[in-house]
Amino acid sequence: MTTASVPAASGRRGQPTRLRRAVKRNLTAYGFLCGALICFALFSWYPMVREVILSFQKTNFVDPPEWVGLENFRTILQDPAFWPAWINTALFTLLALVCGFGIPFITAIVLNELRHARAYLRFVVYLPVILPPAVAVLLFQWFYNPDYGLFNQILGFFHLSGLQWLNSTSTALISLVIVSTWMNMGTGTLIYLAALQTIPSELYEAAELDGAGLFKRIRHVTIPQTRLILLVMLLLQIVATMQVFIEPYLLTGGGPENATVSVVYLMYQYAFSFGNLNGGNALGLMLMIVLMVFSAIYLRVSRDNTV
Amino acid sequence: MSDVTSSGITVMPGRSAGIPPTSPRQGHSGRRQRRPRKPINTQFRTAVSPHQLNTARGRIVYWVVLVAVLVSFTAAFVFPFYWMLTGAMKSTEELNSIPPTFLPSHFSLDGYLQAWDLLDLGRLLGNTAVYAGGAWLLTLTFDVAAAYALSKLRPALGKVVLAMMLSTLMIPPMVIMLPAYLTVKDVPLLHWNLLNTPWAIWLPAVANGFNVFLLKRFFDSIPRELLEAAEIDGASSGRILWSVVIPISRPILGVISILTVVNVWRDFVWPLLVLPDSEKMSVSIGIASLSSQMPQNVLVASLVIASIPTIVVFFLFQRHIMAGLTAGSLKG
Numbered sequence: 001m002t003t004a005s006v007p008a009a010s011g012r013r014g015q016p017t018r019l020r021r022a023v024k025r026n027l028t029a030y031g032f033l034c035g036a037l038i039c040f041a042l043f044s045w046y047p048m049v050r051e052v053i054l055s056f057q058k059t060n061f062v063d064p065p066e067w068v069g070l071e072n073f074r075t076i077l078q079d080p081a082f083w084p085a086w087i088n089t090a091l092f093t094l095l096a097l098v099c100g101f102g103i104p105f106i107t108a109i110v111l112n113e114l115r116h117a118r119a120y121l122r123f124v125v126y127l128p129v130i131l132p133p134a135v136a137v138l139l140f141q142w143f144y145n146p147d148y149g150l151f152n153q154i155l156g157f158f159h160l161s162g163l164q165w166l167n168s169t170s171t172a173l174i175s176l177v178i179v180s181t182w183m184n185m186g187t188g189t190l191i192y193l194a195a196l197q198t199i200p201s202e203l204y205e206a207a208e209l210d211g212a213g214l215f216k217r218i219r220h221v222t223i224p225q226t227r228l229i230l231l232v233m234l235l236l237q238i239v240a241t242m243q244v245f246i247e248p249y250l251l252t253g254g255g256p257e258n259a260t261v262s263v264v265y266l267m268y269q270y271a272f273s274f275g276n277l278n279g280g281n282a283l284g285l286m287l288m289i290v291l292m293v294f295s296a297i298y299l300r301v302s303r304d305n306t307v
Numbered sequence: 308m309s310d311v312t313s314s315g316i317t318v319m320p321g322r323s324a325g326i327p328p329t330s331p332r333q334g335h336s337g338r339r340q341r342r343p344r345k346p347i348n349t350q351f352r353t354a355v356s357p358h359q360l361n362t363a364r365g366r367i368v369y370w371v372v373l374v375a376v377l378v379s380f381t382a383a384f385v386f387p388f389y390w391m392l393t394g395a396m397k398s399t400e401e402l403n404s405i406p407p408t409f410l411p412s413h414f415s416l417d418g419y420l421q422a423w424d425l426l427d428l429g430r431l432l433g434n435t436a437v438y439a440g441g442a443w444l445l446t447l448t449f450d451v452a453a454a455y456a457l458s459k460l461r462p463a464l465g466k467v468v469l470a471m472m473l474s475t476l477m478i479p480p481m482v483i484m485l486p487a488y489l490t491v492k493d494v495p496l497l498h499w500n501l502l503n504t505p506w507a508i509w510l511p512a513v514a515n516g517f518n519v520f521l522l523k524r525f526f527d528s529i530p531r532e533l534l535e536a537a538e539i540d541g542a543s544s545g546r547i548l549w550s551v552v553i554p555i556s557r558p559i560l561g562v563i564s565i566l567t568v569v570n571v572w573r574d575f576v577w578p579l580l581v582l583p584d585s586e587k588m589s590v591s592i593g594i595a596s597l598s599s600q601m602p603q604n605v606l607v608a609s610l611v612i613a614s615i616p617t618i619v620v621f622f623l624f625q626r627h628i629m630a631g632l633t634a635g636s637l638k639g
Binding site: 025026028029030032033035036037039040042043044045046047048050051054061109110111112113114115116117120121124125127128130131132133134135138139141142143147148150153156157182187190191196201204205208214217218221222239242243245246250264267268271272277280281284285287288291292295296299 | 352353354355356369372373376377380381383384385387388390391394402403404405406407445448449450452453455456457460461462463465468471472475476477478479480481482483484485486487488489490493494495510511513514516519544545548572573575576580590591592594595598603606607610613614617618621629632
């Protein structure tokens with residue numbers, strides 16, 4: 001505290017000065033804070049509260065809002081797309097984790113072993129991350145075209161029959177996972193690479209002296225040493241991928257036959273296509289509760305990390 | 308606490324060349340140097356044993372893996388860019404031809420020029436620059452001031468304010484997008500409609516708990532004596548912030564700047580909601596909204612043009628971006 005640092009001001013005459021100083025300090029501080037406070041209040045805190053309120057109301061912004069209890073939840077539960085949306089989101093998250101978590105980690109381990117072209121490989125793997133997501137997704141829309149898209153051309157080159165990609169219920173979701181992995185894996189790879197480089201070489205040497213082979217060294221040195229960052233990234237990725245929206249919005253529109261409809265996409269549809277904002281809010285509240293569990297674990301883990 | 312965390316901001320992924328070699332293996336590689344071929348550099352000990360790596364079999368495996376990685380990475384990450392760049396130069400008929408042509412039959416930039424005109428890319432890019440620039444300015448002003456107040460002025464209830472700001476990190480942005488959209492449509496108390504105005508992008512960008520967190524953590528590490536010296540010299544809080552704190556906070560300000568600009572430039576859902584007017588769209592939304600009406604080569608050309616600014620920004624601020632990456636990974 002600044003007051004403690006001015007011993008000269010203490011004593012009889014110091015009391016009112018100190019009070020005035022404290023008031024002035026507080027006024028200055030809140031003067032500095034006000035801009036951020038207003039923005040947080042308008043775009044974070046109030047919406048958080050309103051999310052809950054609107055879920056239990058019926059509003060049309062003309063009449064005063066009406067409390068309807070769980071009716072919004074009943075409406076969305078009856079929607080035939082409700083369960084597909086959750087199942088797809090869970091499946092997408094799971095697949096995106098298998099690809100988007102495993103591949104970058106293995107890539108990072110391999111890159112860490114290489115002694116040549118390191119800068120090139122690091123740059124190249126990060127290249128898709130630089131693209132705006134909409135650009136990457138639209139690029140893949142072209143690649144996925146069943147008639148003249150790049151992927152079917154490549155399959156044709158190897159005399160394999162082309163796939164329907166986004167147009168078939170069996171491949172649509174995995175197609176979204178491929179785009180998502182391609183455009184996001186650079187971040188994870190570089191973060192893991194940075195983590196791998198902090199592992200002290202003595203540990204590998206000690207493990208080698210103890211007779212551990214390559215895979216044992218990875219299993220017993222590399223993974224335990226990066227355990228924390230892996231856990232943090234895992235949680236971050238779960239939270240991020242469960243909010244998947246842009247891929248179904250741009251590539252499939254939730255189709256074919258609800259095969260790619262995601263929770264956030266359904267939420268968007270409720271608000272902007274079906275004109276049922278409260279239903280969208282109720283869905284958002286459900287997702288918020290699920291994601292907050294993961295966020296809370298994440299914050300807990302990362303706090304333990306720094307102490 | 309600040310030990311681990313502050314290093315997150317400055318440490319880059321990748322090693323600098325200046326790190327001295329780990330010595331215990333020197334003897335082995337020294338002996339190998341009599342071989343005609345140069346040994347594989349084993350300065351840095353990793354999972355693979357440097358001894359094994361420089362055996363005949365180890366070398367073969369190493370080179371096979373290296374070539375395989377180089378080829379597959381180039382195919383997976385560079386080739387799509389090549390395909391995009393050249394695809395924009397092909398005519399629609401050529402794009403639809405089977406088998407595809409590897410090189411465009413004739414070199415022409417018509418696709419790019421058409422894309423620029425048809426999608427009005429100049430305006431879309433200009434809009435996006437305005438959104439990113441304003442968000443950058445407001446974020447730096449308000450978040451720096453707020454973090455400074457919370458870190459150094461320590462007002463009453465400061466801890467509560469900080470906790471509330473950090474609590475927003477737990478709420479994924481997508482789930483509150485509908486009520487946030489309603490705020491933009493009708494600002495509480497003031498009843499302004501901010502839809503289709505830059506404020507709809509600028510103000511929410513300020514409400515970023517992660518920025519406040521990074522800044523406050525950095526300011527906390529500034530020694531108190533430095534500020535007290537300025538205070539004794541009679542400098543006001545604003546003056547101290549401007550002349551003492553900001554100049555020594557360059558690294559973190561760089562990270563915040565780049566994160567803000569990149570986030571606004573890449574964002575899709577939020578501008579989709581709050582900028583429905585085609586005159587006001589950001590470049591991602593503009594291209595996406597017209598994508599189904601454009602010939603394929605024009606669309607691809609517009610994708611190339613839209614990604615140029617982000618690639619340029621990446622090259623200019625590579626170090627800050629990488630620093631932001633690790634800062635975010637260590638704690639968020």
